[in-house]
Amino acid sequence: MLPDEVRAVLEExxxxxxxxxxxxxxxxxEAYVLLSELLEGEELEMALREMRREIxxxxxxxxxxxxxxxxxxxxxxxxxxxxxxxxFIRLAQEAKREIGNIGSELIDENDVVITHxxxxxxxxxxxxxxxxxxxxxxxxxxxxxxxxxxxxxxxLHSLGIPHEVITDAQxxxxxxxxxxxxxxxxxxxxDGYVVNKAGTYPLALACHDSGVPFxxxxxxxxxxxxxxxxxxxxxxxxxxxxxxxxxxxxxxVTPWRYVRGIITELGVLVPPxxx
Amino acid sequence: MLPDEVRAVLEExxxxxxxxxxxxxxxxxEAYVLLSELLEGEELEMALREMRREIxxxxxxxxxxxxxxxxxxxxxxxxxxxxxxxxFIRLAQEAKREIGNIGSELIDENDVVITHxxxxxxxxxxxxxxxxxxxxxxxxxxxxxxxxxxxxxxxLHSLGIPHEVITDAQxxxxxxxxxxxxxxxxxxxxDGYVVNKAGTYPLALACHDSGVPFxxxxxxxxxxxxxxxxxxxxxxxxxxxxxxxxxxxxxxVTPWRYVRGIITELGVLVPPxxx
Numbered sequence: 001m002l003p004d005e006v007r008a009v010l011e012e013x014x015x016x017x018x019x020x021x022x023x024x025x026x027x028x029x030e031a032y033v034l035l036s037e038l039l040e041g042e043e044l045e046m047a048l049r050e051m052r053r054e055i056x057x058x059x060x061x062x063x064x065x066x067x068x069x070x071x072x073x074x075x076x077x078x079x080x081x082x083x084x085x086x087x088f089i090r091l092a093q094e095a096k097r098e099i100g101n102i103g104s105e106l107i108d109e110n111d112v113v114i115t116h117x118x119x120x121x122x123x124x125x126x127x128x129x130x131x132x133x134x135x136x137x138x139x140x141x142x143x144x145x146x147x148x149x150x151x152x153x154x155x156l157h158s159l160g161i162p163h164e165v166i167t168d169a170q171x172x173x174x175x176x177x178x179x180x181x182x183x184x185x186x187x188x189x190x191d192g193y194v195v196n197k198a199g200t201y202p203l204a205l206a207c208h209d210s211g212v213p214f215x216x217x218x219x220x221x222x223x224x225x226x227x228x229x230x231x232x233x234x235x236x237x238x239x240x241x242x243x244x245x246x247x248x249x250x251x252x253v254t255p256w257r258y259v260r261g262i263i264t265e266l267g268v269l270v271p272p273x274x275x
Numbered sequence: 276m277l278p279d280e281v282r283a284v285l286e287e288x289x290x291x292x293x294x295x296x297x298x299x300x301x302x303x304x305e306a307y308v309l310l311s312e313l314l315e316g317e318e319l320e321m322a323l324r325e326m327r328r329e330i331x332x333x334x335x336x337x338x339x340x341x342x343x344x345x346x347x348x349x350x351x352x353x354x355x356x357x358x359x360x361x362x363f364i365r366l367a368q369e370a371k372r373e374i375g376n377i378g379s380e381l382i383d384e385n386d387v388v389i390t391h392x393x394x395x396x397x398x399x400x401x402x403x404x405x406x407x408x409x410x411x412x413x414x415x416x417x418x419x420x421x422x423x424x425x426x427x428x429x430x431l432h433s434l435g436i437p438h439e440v441i442t443d444a445q446x447x448x449x450x451x452x453x454x455x456x457x458x459x460x461x462x463x464x465x466d467g468y469v470v471n472k473a474g475t476y477p478l479a480l481a482c483h484d485s486g487v488p489f490x491x492x493x494x495x496x497x498x499x500x501x502x503x504x505x506x507x508x509x510x511x512x513x514x515x516x517x518x519x520x521x522x523x524x525x526x527x528v529t530p531w532r533y534v535r536g537i538i539t540e541l542g543v544l545v546p547p548x549x550x
Contacts, residue, residue, distance in 0.1 A: 067282040116444075142521055144419050144442055153519045166522045167419055168444040169391075171472030173509075199444030202477035221440055234448075244428045246417055247441045252448040 001052065002047055003038045006031050013058045017146040020197075021186040021222055022120045025064035026092055028055050033067075033086035036078040043080065048074045060233045061195055061251050063187040063224035074111055080204035088221075094266035095219040103182065103217055103263040104132055111136040111179045114212070116171065117197035118148035119184020121217035122154055124265070126182075130161055132214075137162040139174045141199065145239060145248065149199070168199050176205035185218040185262070192256035192271060194218075206214035206256035213260040220264045229253055277322055278313045281306050288333045289375045292421040295472075296461040296497055300339035301367055302438035307360035311353040323349045334403065335508045336370050336470055336526050338462040346458070346496075363496075370494040370540035373400035378457065378492055378538040379407055386411040386454045391446065392472035393423035395431035395457020396492035398430055400538070401457075404434055412437040414449045416474065420514060420523065422471070423497075443474050450481035460493035460537070467531035467546060469493075470503035473524055488535040492514065495539045503529055 002010075009031040013024050020025050032051065039047050055069040072084050105127030107113065113136055115122050116224040126138060138156055143149035148163060156163040166174050175181070180205060183265075187195035194200065194216050207214040234249045277285070284306040288299055307326065314322050319369050330344040331337075345357050378400030382388065388411055390397050401413060412430055418424040424440060430436040441449050443451070456478060462470035468492050470473065482489040510523045537544040 036393070093286070141444075142516060142519075144444065148515065150517045150519055157519075159305035162523055163300075165519050167518070168442070169416075169419065169472070169477075169522055170527070171478070173473055173524055179464065181426065198442070198448055199445070199446075201447035202481055204475055205480035205484055219531065239418060242425045244417075244425055244432075244440050245446065247449075248437055249445055249448055252445070275504075 001197035002050055003035070003043045005038065006035050007266065009034065010054055010058060013167065015259065018118065018148050018151050018273055019242070020184055021064040022040045022092065022219060023075040024059065024062060024184070025068050026089060027203040027223065028058070028068045028228070029085045029088045029092070032072050036085065037159045040078045041076040044078060045074055045076045045151065051115065054184060059235055061186055061235050061236035063222045064219070064228070065126070066224060067221040092219060095221070096121060096124050099217050099219065099263055100128035102267065103215070104134070106127035106215060106228070106263070107136055109134055109136070110141060113137070113178060114139040114175055114181045114203070115152070116183050116199050116203050118152040119217060121138055121184050122155050122182045123152065123218065125217055126161060129157060129161060137164070138266045139164050141166055141167060141168045141171060141179060143197065144168055146252050160206070171199060171203045172206040175203060175212055176210045178207070181207045181212055183216055185216050185222050187227070187232065187250055188218055188223045188262060189227050189229045189232060190224060191228050193253040194259055194262070195232055195251050196254065198252045201252040204254045208258045214258060215261050215263055216259055217263045220266055277325055278310070281310050281322070284309065285329055285333060291408040293393060293423050293426050295392070295394055295459055296337045296339040297367065297371065299334065299337060299343055300343050300496065303333070303340055303343045303366060304360045304367070306330070307347050307356055310358065315345050315353045315500045316351040316409070319353060320351045321348055323347065323356070334510055336461055338497045338502070339494070341499060349465040359439040367417050367494060367496065370496070371396060371399050373540035374492050374494065374538055375403035377540070377542065378490070379404035379409070381490060381538070382409055382411055382455065384409055384411070387414060388412070388437045388454060389414040389453035389456045389478070390427070391416045391458055391478050393419045394428040394492060396459050396494065397457045400426065400492055401436060402434060405434060407435065412439070414439050414441060414453060416441055416446060418472065418474070419443055443497045446474060446478045447481040450478060450487055451485045452489050453482070456482045456487055456489040458491055460491050460497050461526055462504050462507065462509060463491070463493055463498045463504070463537060465499060466503050468507070469529040469537070470507055470526050471529065473527045476529045476530060479529045485534045490534060490536050490538055491534055492538045495541055514548055
């Protein structure tokens, strides 16, 4: 049985609608720290075994949660759990900074960067490029029905980065005028497919059709070591509009062939030749 | 000066958000009938000259309005105006029936038909196929921000045609599982580009990527005799969400190469070989 305090964090993670895979992984790591403060010995071991199931089940589509749960060993020692969870958090923070640094080099003066939904890694790249004095503007979708795009617009507004919000249906229209596409990822499968907010795949297609380079920003803990694209389970959160049930799969899957590169903290991954 | 009654119809047309190019053309034709009941002689002629400008300006993207205005001669005779407007309405009704008839032949038993926004021509095809006893289901987008898709879902619900509503961002995800795509058009340019509700172009790309045949249903009065794709003016209706201005171009433009055929009342138009 997990302590109530830890259950509360898992519940908060489950109901989160705006933040993505990076935020959830960080929050998950904090849940491990909390656990290490509450339990020890056999109780801790049992709780960690439960966390191995519970953490990935918060959102089965996200590789970050799968990798986090594997990162923490099953042990009775609170010190080891605390230290590993702390290491995960530190590595994740460093990864984000480094992605910002590497990714910002892809942004040229006067670029028009198109993005979809809210990726904290993409925000980091935009921030880093802006700090380096590059001038560019951002086109972003509102991202219905949870409007993560509006949250990103708030961030860009406070940074002073010029931006335009569009509806999700206008992705094709605005991709034509973009010079660079940057999106995040919730999962990069073993066979190189990018799982990200639904709408990413049509954006990739539109960019491909117009010759706009399409990059994905993802910490290496979002690369799934085992999962293949055909095994991806996509979380759905249907809702009701005017009496009609609306299907709402949160993610879609973009094949490698539409992706110019994946910006990780280790460098930019490009498709192997045979793809 | 146009009579107030006619101005009121034009205003109604301008503020209409759910119905498309066919409905607007019909309503425009009714405005001409109304005009023929109110004016005659020189006054009628002057009003008709004004209508040549006013009718297309209701929505510059729509070929149907352009063609309607050209269909009505400048004359002082109310009888001629009434007769031509009546002919337009009759031809439009016949065209829709015939499109339903022709298009329904493209639907096979157990098809999964994907569509975007609300096209009355597509609805006619679905109705006609359903009446012929074909069993199929429909995937349709809610079509933010005006939710024309919900209006279509209401129609399908009352007809008993199985359907699922999805968000606009899920077009790519659901196109994979479709066996046929059917959309309407607001304008087919002289060089063969299809102007339709924004989101149509990404749907066409996703269908192309998955080998799903993509057809457009359009009365011949939606073929523009002069306009080229690069001259298309796309109407915008920006709105505000949570303090942010959201761009909202109503239409996008899909190149011929992604369209398997255009279902008109005269038959199915296919791209000429050189395209």
